[in-house]
Amino acid sequence: MSLHDDSNILVVDDVNTMRTQIKELLIGFGFHNVDAVANGEEAKAALTSKTYHLVLSDWHMEPTNGMELLKFVRSNPTLKPMAFLMITAESTKERVVEAIKSGVDDYLVKPLTRAQIETKVYTILLKKRTPA
Numbered sequence: 001m002s003l004h005d006d007s008n009i010l011v012v013d014d015v016n017t018m019r020t021q022i023k024e025l026l027i028g029f030g031f032h033n034v035d036a037v038a039n040g041e042e043a044k045a046a047l048t049s050k051t052y053h054l055v056l057s058d059w060h061m062e063p064t065n066g067m068e069l070l071k072f073v074r075s076n077p078t079l080k081p082m083a084f085l086m087i088t089a090e091s092t093k094e095r096v097v098e099a100i101k102s103g104v105d106d107y108l109v110k111p112l113t114r115a116q117i118e119t120k121v122y123t124i125l126l127k128k129r130t131p132a
Contacts, residue, residue, distance in 0.1 A: 004029075012043040035050070041063055054121065060090075066086055070102050
């Protein structure tokens with residue numbers, strides 16, 4: 001099996017066009033198992049019903065934002081090892097530090113490019129699969 005075949009990815013964004021665009025990019029990169037949901041509550045339901053290897057989540061969503069979702073993932077022993085990539089317009093040092101302290105694997109600032117997404121996704125997935 002390849003990284004593309006055995007990686008389940010969840011995209012979480014409240015903006016439909018962004019969610020669809022990221023999902024289509026991931027499929028274009030060759031990933032076969034990509035799901036997308038509109039907010040943190042839908043993500044929690046998805047994460048408890050299926051095993052994912054990577055979450056790409058927007059920060060600003062209602063009713064549960066990306067930071068709250070990240071804290072939910074990191075506080076759950078089953079989900080904790082999963083990779084988490086935060087996507088946001090928040091670029092202040094304080095926000096980046098907050099995300100890092102909360103356990104984010106990496107951080108992408110909007111606007112996004114195809115190359116940025118591709119590089120971050122592959123780097124995170126390969127890092128998580130390589131024993132330390």
